[in-house]
Amino acid sequence: MKSLRFVSAEALASHPRVARQSLDSVAHNLYPLLFKASYLLEQAEVTRAVLGSWPTEEFRLGALLGPSSDHPVDLCDRACKACLEALVCGLADHVQLGGSHPRLRGADLTGIRDVQVQQCPCGRALGRWGRTQLLARTCSKLQAERLAAGHPMEVLADLFVTEGNFAVVMQALEPVGRAPLQLRCLAFRADSLSPGQLLRVLRLAGPGTLRRLEVVHNVRLHAGHVLQLLAQVGFPRLVALTLPTRAFDAPPACAPTPNGEDPLLAAIAQELSQMTQLTELSVAFSMLTGKIQTLLGPLRTPLRALDLANCALNHADMAFLADCIHAAHLEVLDLSGHDLFSLYPSTFSRLLGQTAQTLRVLTLEECGIADSHVGMAILGLGRCRRLRALKLLGNPLSARALRRLFASLCELPELRSVEFPVPRDCYPEGAAYPQDELAASKFDQQKYDAIAEELRAGLRRAGREDIRLSTPLFGSFDPDVRETSAELGAFLLQAFKTALENFSRALTPAE
Known part of the structure; x- marks a missing residue:
């Protein structure tokens, strides 16, 4: 009131x-x-x-x-x-x-x-990109003004920098003299920048105060770039780090070591270990087979959030996760893209047991979870009494299996959100998994609606109307992507054009 x-x-x-x-x-x-x-x-x-x-x-x-x-x-x-x-x-x-x-x-x-x-x-x-643009233009415009009050004003903001606003942000962050408005950054998102541009802007964005750094897919980094970024810029107060696809790949000129070791990854891990406040790490879509211990072992602060989606983990990686110091502190975990119940059933069960007291958000998309795995899933998830959100999109589960799973999920007192897949019953016989976007969208909508309503009715009968069900086939709402979709589309077209030109040049000598 x-x-x-x-x-x-x-x-x-x-x-x-x-x-x-x-x-x-x-x-x-x-x-x-x-x-x-x-x-x-x-x-x-x-x-x-x-x-x-x-x-x-x-x-x-x-x-x-x-x-x-x-x-x-x-x-x-x-x-x-x-x-x-x-x-x-x-x-x-x-x-x-x-x-x-x-x-x-x-x-x-x-x-x-x-x-x-x-x-x-x-x-x-x-949106965040527009707010960054507005602030940067205002700061730049005022740089020629006299300081009326005799001291500058520090403006703390979350910045979202792309090729489209890079120049004006650089001008705002690198004023000549004492600018009336001094822009500082608490959280930084980068998209469609070159590695050199990213390094330049982060050096000016106040890395000493930066808490969250998100570098997304259209920034083409390899392990050499990542090491340079961490070693040369330094982020002593960083809490959360997101790196783009294949960020740990070796540089083109780097020859593999005979014993299979990865000195660049080890050096990156050593730099991460110096960040004593780092508790959130997202490295989805990086090839990390057999390398998880190298990456996470040196970290001195237990992680609370870890995204290892589609990282091609093997049994050694899973075994390390299940027994490492981070497991007992994890609140958010994403292991999408791994056949957990088929390949590592006991190890994954042990991991869930270690995280049971803290885990709040679990994402297991496209993990090949089938009807035969539901019993194991119920046993593992039943221990996660603090779980608030479960995401299961892209798994080949039938309506019958989902009903059985949901009956057990009702026992989790803090659960509030479940993203469940379109049941197999709604697709043509023999549909293959994992599905691409086109195949995923071709299902019987009426049958899906009937099953979804049946699942909701089951929750109501159990007194769990507080659990929200959804099936976001094409991902959750992302305001940053929506805001810069036109610019990112142009960036991808230019990247495709450049790739074709390089391919054409490579063919010319052969002809």
């Missing part, structure tokens, strides 16, 4: 002209309420004016939009374009206008959650 103070703030924010004229009379401790009220009502003029006159030395967006005793609704999932643009303009006004009262020295703009459906009145979102 809203407090009377917040209702009053809403009333003032709903009259922009009056609000702007009254700001000098508003008590400093009421500014946070007026800001949240203006954001809620999408009164961009008021939002800008409040930031321009912000009376204290600190502004924390996530905390101000989050639940409070005055207004319990969380607005952090509103990436409202109009409000966020007004907010950044207000910061620019603040450093330009100056004043005699205490001035804002630090603005933390992190905490916004990008969601598929915007709840703000305009319904227009400004």
Whole structure:
């Protein structure tokens, strides 16, 4: 329920002209309420004016939009374009206008959650890439301005850098002299950059404060690049690291060692071991057969989240995972793309036993889990009493097997989400697994709907309406990919064109 103070703030924010004229009379401790009220009502003029006159030395967006005793609704999932643009303009006004009262020295703009459906009145979102572009342009524009208040303002943000905004971000991060707005980074996502561009921008992005680094598939790294990045830049406070596909492949000119050892991977692991706060590691789609101990063994801090999807693990890798220090601390685990129950049934069962006290999210997509494996799955999952989310897409399970599995899942008290595959019954006889996107989409929709409703009815009978079921065939919503889809499409076309040209040149001498 809203407090009377917040209702009053809403009333003032709903009259922009009056609000702007009254700001000098508003008590400093009421500014946070007026800001949240203006954001809620999408009164961009008021939002800008409040930031321009912000009376204290600190502004924390996530905390101000989050639940409070005055207004319990969380607005952090509103990436409202109009409000966020007004907010950044207000910061620019603040450093330009100056004043005699205490001035804002630090603005933390992190905490916004990008969601598929915007709840703000305009319904227009400004995603992470757009926020990065807006901030970088504003910082660059102000670099020629005189510091009105005599000191710069540090702006902390989550950055998303691609080829499309690389130049303006570099300009914002590398100002000449004391810029009014100094951009710092807490979380960094990179896509469609060259290794050289990635190295350059990360050196400027404040690696000493960086907590999360996500380098995705369209940045073509090999093990030499990864080692250079970790050794030369350094990320002492990094908590989470995501590397792109095949990031541990040897450089083209690197000859394999006679004994099969991987000195580059060992060196990378040694660099990772220096990151004493690293607890989340994602290296999906890297060829790591027989190398998991080399990579994870030297780490001094137990991992809480580990993504090893489609890494071609063997029995030695699985045995190490089941017995290593990380297993007893894992909260998030992705082992998609491995035939766990067929090839390593006892080892995987031991791993689940080790993680049972901590595991919250388990992803086992395209693991070849068939009806004959459901008994083993029930025994293993039954110990994971803290499990909140289970993802099983792409496994050849029948409706009967799913009913049996779901009956056991009802016993997990904290389970809230299950992503289950389209049952085999809905596909033509003899359908092959794993499926490509085209084959996966060709199923009997009516039969699927009937089975899905039957599964939901079973949950209701068991009193587990709190478990949400879904079958996201083409992946979950990804706001970053949606926002830059056009740019990434052009990047992939150019990469394909370059590959064809290289192939053509290679054929010419042979002719």
